[in-house]
Amino acid sequence: xxxxxxxxxxxxxxxxxxxxxxxxxxxxxxxxxxxxxxxxxxxxxxxxxxxxxxxxxxxxxxxxxxxxxxxxxxxxxxxxxxxxxxxxxxxxxxxxxxxxxxxxxxxxxxxxxxxxxxxxxxxxxxxxxxxxxxxxxxxxxxxxxxxxxxxxxxxxxxxxxxxxxxxxxxxxxxxxxxxxxxxxxxxxxxxxxxxxxxxxxxxxxxxxxxxxxxxxxxxxxxxxxxxxxxxxxxxxxxxxxxxxxxxxxxxxxxxxxxxxxxxxxxxxxxxxxxxxxxxxxxxxxxxxxx
Numbered sequence: 001x002x003x004x005x006x007x008x009x010x011x012x013x014x015x016x017x018x019x020x021x022x023x024x025x026x027x028x029x030x031x032x033x034x035x036x037x038x039x040x041x042x043x044x045x046x047x048x049x050x051x052x053x054x055x056x057x058x059x060x061x062x063x064x065x066x067x068x069x070x071x072x073x074x075x076x077x078x079x080x081x082x083x084x085x086x087x088x089x090x091x092x093x094x095x096x097x098x099x100x101x102x103x104x105x106x107x108x109x110x111x112x113x114x115x116x117x118x119x120x121x122x123x124x125x126x127x128x129x130x131x132x133x134x135x136x137x138x139x140x141x142x143x144x145x146x147x148x149x150x151x152x153x154x155x156x157x158x159x160x161x162x163x164x165x166x167x168x169x170x171x172x173x174x175x176x177x178x179x180x181x182x183x184x185x186x187x188x189x190x191x192x193x194x195x196x197x198x199x200x201x202x203x204x205x206x207x208x209x210x211x212x213x214x215x216x217x218x219x220x221x222x223x224x225x226x227x228x229x230x231x232x233x234x235x236x237x238x239x240x241x242x243x244x245x246x247x248x249x250x251x252x253x254x255x256x257x258x259x260x261x262x263x264x265x266x267x268x269x270x271x272x273x274x275x276x277x278x279x280x281x282x283x284x285x286x287x288x289x290x
Contacts, residue, residue, distance in 0.1 A: 008092040008122070010065040011040065012072070013057065013278045017288075018085035020046045020054035028058060031079050035072045037062040043290035054085075055281050057290040065091055088278070096172040096276050098123040101163070101179035106135040108177035108198055111265040112272065113142045121269070122276045126170050129163055131181060151181050160187045167191050175272055176230065178264070185232045195230035196275060198268040200260055201242065212257040223247055223256055225264040227271035229282065238287045240271040240280055 016028060025044065032039055037060040044056040062068055073089055080087050098121075102109040109128065115121045128139045131151040139146040147166060151159035164187065167174065176183075176197040188195065200206075201224035206214040215223065224244035231237040245263050247256055274280050274289055281288040 010063055011059060011061050011092040012037070012065055012069070013059050013090050013092050014076075015088045015090075015278055015281060016054070016056040016058070016080065016085050017087075017281055017283070018054060018083065020049060020052045021083060024054055024056070024083055024085070027079055027083065028056065031072075031075055032058065032060050035062065035068065035075060037072075045288055045290075053283060055283070055288045055290075057279065057281070059092070065093075090278055092122070092277075095122050095124050097126050097170065098173055098175060098272070098276070099126060099167055099171040100128045100175050100177050101181075102128060102130045102132075102135060102177045103180040104132045104134055105178040105180075105261075106138065107261045108265055108268050109135060110138060111269055112175065112177060113139065113144065115269055115273075117142055121273055123272070127166060129166060131159070131179075156181060156184065160184060163187070164190045167193075173275060175268070177268065182234065183230065188230065188232065194275065196227060196240065196268070196271055197230050197235075197237070198225060198227045198264050198271075199235060200224070200264065201226050201244065210253075212260060213253045216251070216253040216256055219249065220256075221247060223260045223263065225260065225267040227267045229287075231285075236285070238282050238285050240274065240287055240289065241267050243267050 039060045041059045046054045125144050127145045129147045133148050136146045149162050173194040222244045226242045228239045229237040279290045
């Protein structure tokens with residue numbers, strides 16, 4: 001039985017973005033063809049044909065891709081320089097390394113681990129780090145290392161330093177699976193890789209503890225979740241995915257929380273999959289998701 005990564009053998013993903021102008025699509029497709037590539041899918045978007053921003057994702061097959069990559073990259077650098085475009089080329093057979101940070105609540109963490117074991121997420125998981133030990137045995141049952149890094153009190157510097165040491169050079173991105181700690185600006189700078197977060201969509205309407213109880217008291221009709229990239233501005237990073245579920249007066253606070261947890265699992269899993277598949281292009285404080 002072939003693995004997901006074997007089915008992606010010799011498949012490359014090219015991300016292109018920059019100022020829109022005539023000739024970009026022709027230049028990219030011609031480049032792929034002259035490098036003996038066969039385009040499998042092509043998505044593109046321009047926010048304004050007259051001087052707007054252009055975004056493109058091209059998935060193509062090229063026999064012996066690993067050997068051909070350096071030559072393709074040189075061709076890209078020369079060809080796209082004339083257009084002033086930024087680009088990134090990745091070998092889809094090589095999975096991204098994803099570390100997960102979690103706290104006591106484990107529903108998002110276990111969803112990611114389950115999907116990973118089923119081959120639904122094109123990642124490897126070198127470690128799960130938590131400031132609680134409740135999920136340790138669950139994580140280890142998936143064959144994934146679990147590391148406990150306590151984080152108590154207002155000073156998080158010691159915990160952050162330990163996490164940075166664990167992550168540096170070992171991961172391509174980090175997922176906060178309901179990790180209930182605020183990360184410092186210096187932490188984000190030191191790890192130097194994208195960080196994806198999940199939170200209930202009651203923010204900022206129901207800030208702080210017990211958001212579902214506050215939502216019940218307010219009589220909300222929709223609950224939801226938002227997954228976004230983490231920036232120095234708390235909960236204001238570029239949004240990757242969102243979803244909602246309808247509720248009504250019959251739902252208790254516990255029922256709202258249970259339904260919210262379901263939405264959180266789905267939204268975070270989709271965001272992680274899209275990021276791992278190079279489907280997300282960051283543009284300022286927005287994202288383009290193909």
